[in-house]
Amino acid sequence: MADINSLPSPNEPEEALAAVVALRVMAERLEKKAVKKAIEQGWSWSQVAEALGVTKQAAHKRHAASIPKKEVTKNGDR
Amino acid sequence: MFNRIKLRFCDMKTISTLISGADEQARISGEDEPGAEHYLLSALNLSDGSARKVFERAGADPDKFRVAIGKQYNDALNSVGINDDPIKADPELIASTKIFHNSKPSGQAVMKALYALKQEDKDKPLVGAHVVGVVAGMDHGVAARALRAMGLDQKCIANLVKEELKSHH
Numbered sequence A: 001m002a003d004i005n006s007l008p009s010p011n012e013p014e015e016a017l018a019a020v021v022a023l024r025v026m027a028e029r030l031e032k033k034a035v036k037k038a039i040e041q042g043w044s045w046s047q048v049a050e051a052l053g054v055t056k057q058a059a060h061k062r063h064a065a066s067i068p069k070k071e072v073t074k075n076g077d078r
Numbered sequence B: 001m002f003n004r005i006k007l008r009f010c011d012m013k014t015i016s017t018l019i020s021g022a023d024e025q026a027r028i029s030g031e032d033e034p035g036a037e038h039y040l041l042s043a044l045n046l047s048d049g050s051a052r053k054v055f056e057r058a059g060a061d062p063d064k065f066r067v068a069i070g071k072q073y074n075d076a077l078n079s080v081g082i083n084d085d086p087i088k089a090d091p092e093l094i095a096s097t098k099i100f101h102n103s104k105p106s107g108q109a110v111m112k113a114l115y116a117l118k119q120e121d122k123d124k125p126l127v128g129a130h131v132v133g134v135v136a137g138m139d140h141g142v143a144a145r146a147l148r149a150m151g152l153d154q155k156c157i158a159n160l161v162k163e164e165l166k167s168h169h
Helices: A013-040 A045-052 A056-066 A069-076 B002-028 B036-044 B050-057 B062-078 B105-120 B128-136 B142-149 B154-168
Strands: none
Touching: A013 A045, A013 A056, A013 B062, A045 A056, B002 B036, B002 B105, B036 B050, B036 B062, B036 B105, B036 B128, B036 B142, B050 B062, B050 B128, B050 B154, B062 B142, B105 B128, B128 B142, B128 B154, B142 B154
């Protein structure tokens, strides 16, 4: 993990907050791609939720729209 | 009276196209809700063409705005030592056909500002240049940083929007 001292200084909020937003977008993209792969590989929504540290309902609500319907239904009740 | 009703009908159609376009732009970017940058991308596609003309008046290519959004993300990631997007730059297209009903706070701010503009001036139609003016007036955020990455100055854009609106009406 990057040394906190090498990150943009909070004293320069414009640059620091831009970095926060970009990291958040990158994390969201990684999350979407990883959840999609997990469901394709047969993970249940409970397993996805456990790995993400959220409830099954939250994981499903957040990601079901990005995943082909057949995969959602197939893994939905596991 | 009839003209007012006709104008209102036109504005409703423009707003509907703007919102659905912003939703579509958010989906293309792999984001759940549209922000100000997606409203600007949507405005650049409006058929009145005025948003594109503001960019052209500034000597900027409107089609480069999407590239500028990516650039400001990359610049910000570079500042934390991430030089190569480890998950590939391409976002995951959201496959859902659901129409989003929410916007990010920056997208909501765009719509609120447009509503206020229309309250001030009820006799002119809402066009893409209004959206450019509203978004360019934002000091911070993704859209503001992307406009700066294109070398576009807030005050300059504000003046060009006024010019475009004068010539448009």
